[in-house]
Amino acid sequence: MSLAKKLSASVAAVTAALIITGCSNGGSSSHAPTPVQTPSNPPAASDNIGVDGAATKGVMQFAKVTAFELDSTGRQLGKVGETETDEDGSYELTLADDYTPGVIEIVVSVTDGQTKMICDALRCGDASTGAAVDLPGDFSMHSLVVVSQAQTAVSASISPWTSMAAERAKTLLSQGNSLPDAVRQSNAEINELVGFNLEKSRSRGLSQVAGAGNEESQYAILNAAAAELLFADGTFSTERFRAFIQAMNDGILAQGDAFTPGQLAKAIESVLDRNAQLDHQAIAALNNLVGRLAAADDGGVDPGYDDDLDVGDDAVTAEKIAAFQRFLSQVRTWVGVIEGLDEGALKQAVAVDSDTIERLVDEGSQAQLKFLGDLVSQSRGHLTGNFEGLQDLIVGGGTTTMDYLNWEGEKVGTITLSFSHSDGFQIGIGGSLVGKDNTVFLPFDLTLATDISLAELMAATEESFPQLFANSKIVLSGRIEDGQGTSTLLLNELSLAMGAAEHPTMTLLGDVGIRNQGVQFSGLIEVTLVRLSDEGVWLEGLESSPVSLRRFRLAGEFSSDDGVSTSSMVAVNLRNAAHIDILSWLQHSGAQRYVEVPVIGNDLPPFARYLFPNTVLMETGFGRVVLNESGMEGYLHARGYTGANGASEYKACLDNAAEVLGSAGYGHYLDIYEEKKACAEAFYVPQVVEHNGPFDSEFRQWLTALVEKYIARRYGNDLELAAGIQAERIWLDIETDPFLAKSGRMGVQFRLPEFQETEERFLEGSFTLSSRVNIPELHSAQLTATIDRTSFRGGSVIATVAAEGKTYSLALSTDDIDTPEAVNLRLFNAQGYELNINATLSGGELNALDGEALIDGEAIGSLELRDGSMPFIVYPNGDETVMESLL
Numbered sequence: 001m002s003l004a005k006k007l008s009a010s011v012a013a014v015t016a017a018l019i020i021t022g023c024s025n026g027g028s029s030s031h032a033p034t035p036v037q038t039p040s041n042p043p044a045a046s047d048n049i050g051v052d053g054a055a056t057k058g059v060m061q062f063a064k065v066t067a068f069e070l071d072s073t074g075r076q077l078g079k080v081g082e083t084e085t086d087e088d089g090s091y092e093l094t095l096a097d098d099y100t101p102g103v104i105e106i107v108v109s110v111t112d113g114q115t116k117m118i119c120d121a122l123r124c125g126d127a128s129t130g131a132a133v134d135l136p137g138d139f140s141m142h143s144l145v146v147v148s149q150a151q152t153a154v155s156a157s158i159s160p161w162t163s164m165a166a167e168r169a170k171t172l173l174s175q176g177n178s179l180p181d182a183v184r185q186s187n188a189e190i191n192e193l194v195g196f197n198l199e200k201s202r203s204r205g206l207s208q209v210a211g212a213g214n215e216e217s218q219y220a221i222l223n224a225a226a227a228e229l230l231f232a233d234g235t236f237s238t239e240r241f242r243a244f245i246q247a248m249n250d251g252i253l254a255q256g257d258a259f260t261p262g263q264l265a266k267a268i269e270s271v272l273d274r275n276a277q278l279d280h281q282a283i284a285a286l287n288n289l290v291g292r293l294a295a296a297d298d299g300g301v302d303p304g305y306d307d308d309l310d311v312g313d314d315a316v317t318a319e320k321i322a323a324f325q326r327f328l329s330q331v332r333t334w335v336g337v338i339e340g341l342d343e344g345a346l347k348q349a350v351a352v353d354s355d356t357i358e359r360l361v362d363e364g365s366q367a368q369l370k371f372l373g374d375l376v377s378q379s380r381g382h383l384t385g386n387f388e389g390l391q392d393l394i395v396g397g398g399t400t401t402m403d404y405l406n407w408e409g410e411k412v413g414t415i416t417l418s419f420s421h422s423d424g425f426q427i428g429i430g431g432s433l434v435g436k437d438n439t440v441f442l443p444f445d446l447t448l449a450t451d452i453s454l455a456e457l458m459a460a461t462e463e464s465f466p467q468l469f470a471n472s473k474i475v476l477s478g479r480i481e482d483g484q485g486t487s488t489l490l491l492n493e494l495s496l497a498m499g500a501a502e503h504p505t506m507t508l509l510g511d512v513g514i515r516n517q518g519v520q521f522s523g524l525i526e527v528t529l530v531r532l533s534d535e536g537v538w539l540e541g542l543e544s545s546p547v548s549l550r551r552f553r554l555a556g557e558f559s560s561d562d563g564v565s566t567s568s569m570v571a572v573n574l575r576n577a578a579h580i581d582i583l584s585w586l587q588h589s590g591a592q593r594y595v596e597v598p599v600i601g602n603d604l605p606p607f608a609r610y611l612f613p614n615t616v617l618m619e620t621g622f623g624r625v626v627l628n629e630s631g632m633e634g635y636l637h638a639r640g641y642t643g644a645n646g647a648s649e650y651k652a653c654l655d656n657a658a659e660v661l662g663s664a665g666y667g668h669y670l671d672i673y674e675e676k677k678a679c680a681e682a683f684y685v686p687q688v689v690e691h692n693g694p695f696d697s698e699f700r701q702w703l704t705a706l707v708e709k710y711i712a713r714r715y716g717n718d719l720e721l722a723a724g725i726q727a728e729r730i731w732l733d734i735e736t737d738p739f740l741a742k743s744g745r746m747g748v749q750f751r752l753p754e755f756q757e758t759e760e761r762f763l764e765g766s767f768t769l770s771s772r773v774n775i776p777e778l779h780s781a782q783l784t785a786t787i788d789r790t791s792f793r794g795g796s797v798i799a800t801v802a803a804e805g806k807t808y809s810l811a812l813s814t815d816d817i818d819t820p821e822a823v824n825l826r827l828f829n830a831q832g833y834e835l836n837i838n839a840t841l842s843g844g845e846l847n848a849l850d851g852e853a854l855i856d857g858e859a860i861g862s863l864e865l866r867d868g869s870m871p872f873i874v875y876p877n878g879d880e881t882v883m884e885s886l887l
Contacts, residue, residue: 157203192303192830217282254300262297284788295569295770304805446478503578523556574765832856
């Protein structure tokens, strides 16, 4: 079973099971009555409210920080605090003594000749990541912060994302919302867009990501992703930044805004590629976010807001308890719906089922993608290595050929290269190949277009052309088929990018069409191949290519063989791809193979006279013995065609065959050739071993030795692999005279072993599926689930369900997925509601359970085990304690 199937088949079921186990444990519930609201006695407002935080668009060093008091219309009443950031982008200020708690706006601006920004993008103009750069004098970022009567200290980071939330709040304010309500809603919407709580997370730059925790790591990556988008063309402007932070003013991020969800997803992935050593929970959350953004690219992201869960910043404890109980009640309703489905119904509810995914990315499709990467690499290498000899053709146009080599350096086909010029240098790549394992690519017809001008080609040399080619913009179009009419890969102007790193990469990104085994896909594909390290090539003899799969993502329209179509996204991201031959693993693990090998001369036993001692053979014969799991069987053809000239002789042939076979007492079959009016007499022995018992042991030993000899020759470089091969069917075809075998062929049908992971060699990375869930009660909810593998046995799952303007997320992490000793479960939404559960187990039995119920980071209840094993949320409320069962 392929990795894609192993993971995708369990995403929906695992997610539902986790939700059920973690939150309802069977669906039954006991609701405590809503507590009576009691008056609060908040402390008097402090005369000196402190504000601290960090300013990041890249770390903002020595920038001016100003706090303004706002009136109910959002107008600045005046300055109530001022300071500047330090070298780390941090700041602290104290609000003026006469400030009245309400909403403040904190603005970070540039001080000419002093303020610097640490570059978070791959390039910031002429500067690279980590360099200090100047910003335009009119650049600023801001954040709106609600300060309640009870607060004496406020934490407020400022970033592009808080600026976006502030801009959205002003739009909501203009639509009739109160300023505090607008701030809370805008923060929740942007929290859902970025996947974490902006208000409760300290902003960090990419240079500060080392050692950061979950949400701070996410914040650093999102800040750097914003920088990637803002410096997309190598320059930065205040106008572009203003368009960026106003992208959510209408509450929807979609086509036509300064950036699209898909572009943000790509920017996040780009930053993640450069910063793989993050908090593992952050990696899982970011991959889940990428999945949601990529799946929503065409339709846009429309974050919801639940008014039923909106509690003011001055809400009393009783109001918060009641709101949290409403949150749990909503979750129970959804869990009850999912719990009511059996496993089959649940799988059917997910619009893109595992079978569709498996067939789209089966070994045939994987082989096509691997071949595509190797084909482009070899073609590019041929051009750059033979530029002088090909320069006249490259410049003047024309056609040449090159050998295509397999992984052993053997020629397995010829490629035709054709050169032309049309808005840049173009290379046609065509031909057909047959692989060593009878893997056929037939035909392939590709066009590789560059932006290299004719003048540049004419001036190029053997030394300069490789760099010229590497720096060019490359687009790939065309098709690859499997030669059997079952699989076609259509490429529609895929961009090709080569990465210069410790392990060089090649990324293909663009529109494709995939048709395979009756299912289809149309949309975006992203494939990143990475060159394997020496220790990564561990499956010798399996036509391993020198590359492995770093990333594979499909986002678009999936169509199953029953005609059902849906927009979904599936992605695999492997962090250790350079050190493990994932493509060969997926293609060959547990696969059935068939080979033939010639056997001549003394390698053949004179078995015919032992098997058929009483049979009169004709002048020549053809024998076959088959060894399979049920024993040995054999048959012998006595080939002699008669009656070619008339029906009477043809009839005599049949009668003679029937007589001979009947007298021998054997079963038989006849090959009848109607066109020639001829027949072949055939003698068939159902069980050769039973027919001649003494032959059993001898023949088995001989045939087994011959098979082992073949396997050792084919897979001799990997003894462990050879030892794990299971021969399922072996046969021997032999040309023979009556008593002496002369020559033949041995055929072997065998199955390769399922390649097992170990502590030292396992797939580290994530699988993400985002798809619509077709459950009537959930009204076409969108499910995005990410499984992230962080160790041989441990990892995490994060799942997000969105429908009817409500979004819920579940995150689970464990040290051992099979026999966990510790499990952490978080159920949360973008409005700051979170149920955090910690469980310890021994032998599968629950030992201890604790946790917290939180709203905006404030603990309003604790999770306890009572009566031995009954989990309750205990809400303290003054003299009253409210209890709610999770069961």
